[in-house]
Amino acid sequence: MAILEPGTAAPAFTLQRESGERVALADHRGRNVVLVFYPFDWSPVCGDQLALYNELLDEFDALSAQVIGISVDSIWCHAAFVRDRKYRFPLLSDFEPKGEVSRLYGAYDSHEGCSERALFVVDAAGVIRWSFLSPMDTNPGADGILNALEALR
């Protein structure tokens, strides 16, 4: 499965976040959104990757961007993960039907049964402007996201 390419309209979705609230992509229309699909809570690489984005929220905010994490973990798992790591952005649960939203973005690994490590920058009009698929065990960092957001200014 290939991830969605720039120029594609970002598929709409509504998922529950760790607090139990429902979050829709459309809620963020008018701002940029960074969608961070990742395999699992607690796995070492994910932790580092999300920790890095957590440190950069001011930079993302200055670029008018909201960061949203998505994995197939349950909201209870997400809640414990957020509390433990002090994440200050929402983690959405692509839990039932499992991986449905990840599949829409071409970011689901049906062999491993989890989301791929994939990044999407969605602009204020809801169009994907940048996407990147990272190997499962590689933290893609933040430079690509920041460059993509700056290009949108």
Added chain:
Amino acid sequence: MNDISRLTVPVRPEDHAQGADDAILTLVEYGDYQCPYCGAAYPLVKKLQHQFGRDLRFVFRNFPLTQVHPLAQMAAELAEAAALQGKFWPMHDWIFENQPRWTRAGAEELLSGITAVGLDTAALEQALKLPQIDQRIRADFKGGVRSGVNGTPGFFVNGRIFQGPPAALAQVLERERTR
């Protein structure tokens, strides 16, 4: 980050560096003083400095992950404040050498490093309030992110990102030296 990630902020005079400017090897570390992996890399870097001697220049830049390591920022500030009194490296070394202890015991134990390296407490506490300390740490962090640093320790050998376990650094440096 990818294999071709390069250091976007070149080494400058204001960097904290050990070794000659014209050394054939420059090793840049983006580090977090409370990160256990950086703690583990610390003696390794010392060993590399010994092994490569005059051929190696070592540069340390701040990359504190402050949400996961609550004392990382304070530790970075201490080292930067010590730098204003010309004592960056003694403070840097003390912080890493005592990392397990102050990580366990907390901020007070970390601050005991001020007297341990022979700094004037009042002057240092004054220096800690300077905005340039925070600005510098943040600038280091942002530069690291732009260069593809995704976690700590993040190493660059002659401007090119190093991927792999720190134990493999010696090999890469050796290859670079004989190129």
